Amino acid sequence: MNNRQWKAIYNNDRSYDGNFYYALSTTKTVCRPSCTSRTPNPKNVSIFRDVNTAIQQGFRPCNRCKPDHLEWRGYKEELVEKAKQYIDHHYEMNVTLTRLSNVLQKNSYHIQRSFKEVVGITPLHYLHMVRIYKAKKLLLNHFYSITDVGIEVGYSDSANFSTKFKEFENLTPREFRKLFLK
Template sequence: MDNTQWKAIFSCDSRYDGKFFYALSSTGTFCKPSCSSRTPNPKNVRIFYNEEAARSSGFRPCQRCRPDHADWEGLKRELFVKTKKYILHHYDQKLTLKDIGDALEKNPYYIQRTFKEMMGISPLQFLHDVRIEKSKGLLKEGHLSTTQISFDVGFSSLSHFSKVFKEKTGMTPKRYREVN
């Protein structure tokens, strides 16, 4: 491994994707230089110039960067879309990052990073946005109590609902109902 390759691995430089792959003797996997996994120990790194050479040396593709797939961004986008759909379908339930990870069979922290990279906000912030938008509609209808609405949209307490609602809209749920 030369200094340029190490710098590419260390900085996750996507400009070197396809020019070489690095394999880790500690994990038995090979990655693209842009892989977002932890920075490896240089003692464990082997360089390969094509995927076949890495495979024939006994290394398997990394599950994170998928060096055996040409479109890494497509895989991240797919995970982002699945996460977004899952949140939209389950916003009214108690929902944690671990729950989403279990449902999608992915590492919760990878979901968090990917979602934030694609959308600019965390899955929790998106969940709160969805819940607040749903609650606005219910507040406008006017037939449910604020407490009932808070539970119907997935909040576990009225105080947390009120706090998040005020952060997102600049007014309390009661005030929002009065002006709409």
């Protein structure tokens, strides 16, 4: 192991992912340089050019950084993607951090921080964005009342729905409907 490789491991540098992999003799795992597990003792590290060679020599892929999955983008990105999928499919329900925490089996504060770091907004803000997007589609159908649209997308009452809609679109649901249904 050279200094450049050790520096990449120590700093969890993603730019070195795919250039080399490191294996730990203590845990018998192979990791990407960007793995966020505890910094290893350099005495226990072996360097490999590819993950398959390490696996053939008896090391197992790390569960955290998944070096055997080329398309894998990262632990936090994977968690956020699962949270977004849950919100996308359950937006009409009362989605809370506690519910996300139970579904994803992760700490709610960790979900909140990861979501904000990866997406730039909170899970709640994302939930409202999804709800407003769905509401805009429903408002274009004149068969639904504004109250029905609000309830359909997960708001408990029309006042709450109208407030959030105006916050995101700078129009009330009624103004939006009038503007687009002439």
